[in-house]
Amino acid sequence: MVKLKIKVGDTVRVIAGDHKGSEGKVLTIINQKNKAIVEGVNMIKKHMKPNAQNPQGGIVEKEAAIQISNLSLFNSKGESTRVGYRIEDGKKVRFAKKSNEVI
Numbered sequence: 001m002v003k004l005k006i007k008v009g010d011t012v013r014v015i016a017g018d019h020k021g022s023e024g025k026v027l028t029i030i031n032q033k034n035k036a037i038v039e040g041v042n043m044i045k046k047h048m049k050p051n052a053q054n055p056q057g058g059i060v061e062k063e064a065a066i067q068i069s070n071l072s073l074f075n076s077k078g079e080s081t082r083v084g085y086r087i088e089d090g091k092k093v094r095f096a097k098k099s100n101e102v103i
Helices: none
Strands: 011-014 023-030 035-038 043-048 058-063 071-074 083-088 091-096
Antiparallel strands (some): 023 035
């Protein structure tokens, strides 16, 4: 299992692939596959059978997973940045390499 620098709740921008330039919030991380599901990005249409939650069934649009290597973190100024780690006051914190601010 690889240590990932993007966490659930982070705002990210897609930097490669079909959805390049789109932004969204990370909903889930799939650590074993190095993928993440980002809100509103990489939408697919899935055919659903009728079930208890969806008695009608039909075609549902939902987000599909996207490779973490194709995502870049946003800092507070709204620009893409890489992520680093450092120790501050005895705690390990993430920081934006572009602006040097703690995330």
